[in-house]
Amino acid sequence: MLGSTPPSPVGSLILIGILLFIVYRILYSLSGQHGTSKNGEAVSGKVFRLPVRQPKAPPATARLTPVTGDKDPFGASEEALDFHKTLMDKGSLERIGDFFIEEMPGYALRAFTHPAQSLVGVIYKDPDGRIWVNLVTEYKDGRIITTSSAESGAISLSRPHGMPLFNYPGLSVEQLLRRHKLETRGTEQKAPMPPEKFSEHFAKNYAKVRAHIYEQEQRKTEKERTGSILSFPQNQTQDAYENQTADEDVIDEDFLPSRAESRKWLDMIYRAVDIPKDKRELFQSGLVWILDNASPQSVSQTISDYSGVRVDEAEGRLIIRSEAGAEDIIEPGELKGPELFEKINSGLPADSKFTRLPVDMQGVTFYSRMSF
Structure with missing residues (x-):
């Protein structure tokens, strides 16, 4: 229009700045509803996702x-x-x-x-x-x-x-x-x-x-969590567990080492066997100990738990079973403890065998899944 005053450059910049700020706030609000964090997780409760269906465990009972x-x-x-x-x-x-x-x-x-x-x-x-x-x-x-x-x-x-x-x-x-x-x-x-x-x-x-099966799953979870079988037993109070001692003359089948004795046992093992520190967690995950008077049931259960094969009893025989079926049949006779363990171990598949550790301790023999 003739005679009008041209717009001030400063005023135009201020107006543009205000418009940009409004656009920024709108975009920020939208990103708050649909944005994600660095790890890909939603940052707002306004994002709706379908629930992930977890596989249902088999029921404890069946009618x-x-x-x-x-x-x-x-x-x-x-x-x-x-x-x-x-x-x-x-x-x-x-x-x-x-x-x-x-x-x-x-x-x-x-x-x-x-x-x-x-x-x-x-x-x-x-x-x-x-x-x-x-x-x-x-x-x-x-x-x-x-x-x-x-x-x-x-x-x-x-x-x-x-x-x-x-x-x-x-x-x-x-x-x-x-x-x-x-x-x-x-x-x-x-x-x-x-x-x-x-x-x-x-x-x-x-x-x-x-x-x-539930008990086996719990054992596996505990083993994966601790990385060692030398862990706190669930059937003892902590005081009884911490105070239990290994009297070598009276170790019975139900004996479980205390934490202090577990550490002592591990110290003895590492003095006898050179295991690099970066491999000790793996070593302990396959470490088992067998008492001299361990029953056949205890021995076969230990092998079943840690070898990847199953040892079943039928008609007085011990049957070693892998995914492929029967591998060997053992006649245990009167054997128990390490003698029975080694007889069963001799019949295990090559990739499931245990190695006896050169640790001299009365009443207990140690074995590992790792070969040396």
Whole structure:
């Protein structure tokens, strides 16, 4: 406009600055809603993410619900029908019924029992549609022997002492019946199981197996956390643990070293064996100690825990089992402690063997998974 005053440069700069500040605040507000920190985590509660589904651990208990009416949980599966016919025709088993597992949706089973023997047959189906057979025999002394045709990964092979499981993935039911007969030699079997007791029998044994697996998982977690088996035992108070001493004349099978004695033992080991400091944590993770009077059960459990293979007991024999199946069968006789440990160790696969450490201590022998 004629006669008007041109805008001041200073005023224009101030106006531009104000506009830039407003834009900055808007962008800052938006970044506060959707921004991330350096490690990629959201910095505002306004960001919504779908929850991550964690794998659910198997339940501690399992109750059976009978399948009623004409419903067949196995559908038209020819495989299940073949298993059914073979168990009855070749195994002389009688059908108990079909069941669902209340705590495990998608699982179904068909149970059979033998009228004259301690023999239970179970056809399983899991949520992935895999079908297999377990054969179970129980003894008067409480032992329970199971043979299975489950695919690798379908079931846990870890079982508590006295409940060995022999797995033969994909084995036909007829062959499995013969295999089970070989694994269950002996005359001290329990009486045949009444059909009405099956649900109780199943729940009791499932709870034992789950408790064992949970204990093994806890041991593994503790071992990974501490890096050593010489750690605080959970079944002692701290005062009792700290004050316990190793009287070499009276060390019994239940003896556990105190923290001070654990350090003393490690000092003795490192004086006898040159282990670089940067490898000591790895060394201690595979370090075991065996008392002179350790029972066969204690020895076999220690080897199972630290060797990567499983040692099962059946009919007085110790059976070394890896992922590939039976590796060796040991007749322990009257052996115990280090003598039994070394006999079992001689039958372990090469990559699972222990090395005896040259540590001279009365009542205790030390072994390591590391070779020297």
